[in-house]
Amino acid sequence: MQPDTPEPSFLPRRTQPIIVAAVCVALAAMAVWYVGQGGLSGGLVHHDAPPATAGHFTVNVNQASINELAQLPELGMATAQRIIDHRREHGPFASLDALLDVPGIGPATLEAMRPHLRPIRPRTTSP
Numbered sequence: 001m002q003p004d005t006p007e008p009s010f011l012p013r014r015t016q017p018i019i020v021a022a023v024c025v026a027l028a029a030m031a032v033w034y035v036g037q038g039g040l041s042g043g044l045v046h047h048d049a050p051p052a053t054a055g056h057f058t059v060n061v062n063q064a065s066i067n068e069l070a071q072l073p074e075l076g077m078a079t080a081q082r083i084i085d086h087r088r089e090h091g092p093f094a095s096l097d098a099l100l101d102v103p104g105i106g107p108a109t110l111e112a113m114r115p116h117l118r119p120i121r122p123r124t125t126s127p
Contacts (some may be wrong), residue, residue: 058116061096062120066118069084072112076105079105080110083099083102095120099113
């Protein structure tokens with residue numbers, strides 16, 4: 001028979017209760033956070049859908065980049081590129097209604113974009 005030898009431990013015996021208490025407090029805090037975030041409601045979390053934006057932004061259609069234009073409602077990268085191509089070929093837009101000349105932009109699309117477009121000031125000519 002071998003004499004009773006204590007089993008080796010990774011932590012001293014006096015620190016083990018402290019670590020157990022810390023883990024219990026952390027688990028309790030996570031449970032409170034989970035319930036506070038609506039974890040028991042049973043709803044699904046949609047990670048792929050971006051949250052609704054609270055901020056309101058506007059762009060100048062005569063100066064905006066393709067990335068700025070693509071963020072407008074009802075627009076994508078292809079239509080944003082068509083706006084830039086139209087602007088490059090025909091010059092700056094004289095009014096917001098001139099956007100209807102861009103292929104892919106109809107009255108409904110223009111109305112969805114309008115709250116995010118800065119007004120176009122008429123050009124002043126020098127005497």
